[in-house]
Amino acid sequence: xxxxIRFNLNGKVVNVTSSPDRMLLWILRSDLEHSGxxxxxxxxxxxxxxxxxxxxxxxxxxxxVQSVEGKEVLTIEGLQKxxxxxxxxxxxxxxxxxxxxxxxxGMILTAYAMLLKNPRxxxxxxxxxxxxxxxxxxxxxxxxxxIQSAARTMRGDxx
Numbered sequence: 454x455x456x457x458i459r460f461n462l463n464g465k466v467v468n469v470t471s472s473p474d475r476m477l478l479w480i481l482r483s484d485l486e487h488s489g490x491x492x493x494x495x496x497x498x499x500x501x502x503x504x505x506x507x508x509x510x511x512x513x514x515x516x517x518v519q520s521v522e523g524k525e526v527l528t529i530e531g532l533q534k535x536x537x538x539x540x541x542x543x544x545x546x547x548x549x550x551x552x553x554x555x556x557x558x559g560m561i562l563t564a565y566a567m568l569l570k571n572p573r574x575x576x577x578x579x580x581x582x583x584x585x586x587x588x589x590x591x592x593x594x595x596x597x598x599x600i601q602s603a604a605r606t607m608r609g610d611x612x
Contacts, residue, residue, distance in 0.1 A: 454472070455471055455472055456473045456519065457469070457470050458470075458473065458519060458521070458522050460522055460526055461524070462485065462487070462526045462528070463487075463526070463527060463530060463531025464531060467485060469484055469518065471484070473517060473518060473519035474517050474518075474519065475517065475518050476513065476515065477511075477516045477517070477520070477526075478492060478513035478514045478516075481504070481526075487530050490502045490504050490513050490528055490529070490559070493555065495514050496514075497512040497514060497515040498587070499559075499586070500512065500556065500559040500560070500563060500586030501558075501559045501587075502514040503558070503559035503560075503562050503586065504526055504528050505525075505526070505566055506521055506525070506526055507524050507525050508525070508527075508566055508569055509566060510562060510566045528558070528562075529558035529562060532561065532562070532565065539561075539565070539603075540603045540606040541561045541564055541568075541599070541603040541607075542561060543603070543606075544599040544600070544603035544606065545557060545560075545596075545603075547599070547602065548595045548596075548599035549592070549595055550592060550595040550596045550598070550599035553589070553590055556587060556588045556589070556590075559586050560586045560588070560596060563582060563583060564582070564600045564603070567579070567600075568603070568604055572604060572608050573604065574600070574601075574604060579597050579600050579601070583596065583597075
């Protein structure tokens with residue numbers, strides 16, 4: 454049975470009518486045309502489908518849309534402001550921390566959630582946080598460097 458589900462997506466209230474058990478990934482990609490979250494493993498192991506719900510990373514391929522009712526959902530499309538890329542997005546580009554780019558939205562959102570809580574992460578903090586996000590291109594060192602660089606920028610640390 455379909456249900457009307459209302460939530461905030463990237464700063465705007467949206468209403469969707471869907472089976473409450475339908476996965477958020479398909480609502481975002483098919484119904485709302487936000488294609489940043491990617492379908493990859495479909496099992497919740499790779500992180501390509503990561504979005505933030507109330508500033509916490511969730512695997513949208515395993516997250517029923519009914520679970521976002523009344524909550525804030527942030528996708529990679531909502532991270533930039535007024536056409537300006539977020540420091541994490543810029544850092545990923547500057548450090549060549551994206552090759553095929555498939556995992557990048559999930560990586561950036563996972564890193565963003567971490568930096569909201571921990572603006573001075575150690576390399577170990579970054580590795581531990583990013584553990585659930587797989588990069589098939591294997592550019593993990595560049596990803597760590599990009600996150601460290603973005604953390605400095607977000608703190609206003611120019612050293």
